[in-house]
Amino acid sequence: MTTMTTTAKPVASVIISTYNSPAWLEKVLYGYFYQDRHDFEIVIADDGSTEETRTLIDAMRTKSPVPIIHVWQRDDGFRKCRILNKCVLHANAEYLIFTDGDCIPRRDFVSTHLGSAEPGLFVSGGSLLLPMPTSKLIDRDDIEQQRCFDKRWLYQHGLKPTRKILRISAGPTLAAILNRCSPAACNFKGSNAAAWKTDVLAVNGFDERMAYGGEDREFGVRLRNRGIRARDVKYSAVLVHLDHAKGYRDPALMAQNKNLRKQVERERITRTDFGIQQLVDTGYTADAGSTQ
Secondary structure, three states: OOOOOOOOOOOEEEEEEEOOOHHHHHHHHHHHHOOOOOOEEEEEEEOOOOHHHHHHHHHHHOOOOOOEEEEEOOOOOOOHHHHHHHHHHHOOOOEEEEEEOOEEEOOOHHHHHHHHOOOOEEEEOOOEEOOHHHHHHOOHHHHHOOHHHOHHHHHHOOOOOOHHHHHHHOOHHHHHHHHHHOOOOOOOOOOEEEEEHHHHHHOOOOOOOOOOOOHHHHHHHHHHHOOOEEEEOOOOOOEEEOOOOOOOOOHHHHHHHHHHHHHHHHHOOOOOOOOHHHHHHOOOOOOOOOOO
16 A cells, blocks of 8 residues: 555545544545555545544545545534535545445445446445444454455454345355345445436435435435436445444434435436535535535
8 A cells, every 4th residue: 555646636536424433434444545446535524523533534644545535514413415515516536436434345345336337327335234343343454454354254253144244245246146136226325325426416416404314315316317227236346334323313304304205206306406506505615615
């Protein structure tokens, strides 16, 4: 791994959402440092983390083989959709890969997404959720040596046997078959998905009315309504998902989100009135935003 030396335009912007989880974010960033290509940039979508996260990012930036842009907004509750919209404006690439700050990518993650990119498509994958003891155990060397993507190592270190292990263990041929034959609908999954920036802008980004729970899926519905088809990479774009508490779940707000999504489906809505353009109308620009 070498530190960044190029200023060429990146071929992809990896947008990583985070909130007050610096220990997990550090592991995730190492996952991107050890990718098999380094012609992309990282854009961190920080929904109001404390100074500890900024300090970590500043330290990691000195080690990084790729540019890191830190976009921060003050903590005013769950505003993930707004920070993602800001990051779309900051992104320098035409292809955007969306993920979370608790999902460590396998070495070929960015390559797999770029290899799956095609005009008129968005791409969506999945992840393998790890138990907390295993999540805590993984260190930089495990990521560099890719042990945390080895099913035997995971089983030896706390993961219980599961059929979902195929999400990280399927070889290229089997993964391609499973991607095509998966019975589950291929919805836009914010922890592992990608789309062209032009398509994201065409649907006006993420709907900022949406609280936690299904906000990514609603965005994907609008892409579909616009004629953008889905491609499943659940078994080939590999992530391990570090465990964490989910105290931000609110059933009432999740139900509200579902109702909004159902309306978008029913009325074939392609563009939200609560997205990127409205953010720009307030005077927000990438130049004016927080990028430290």
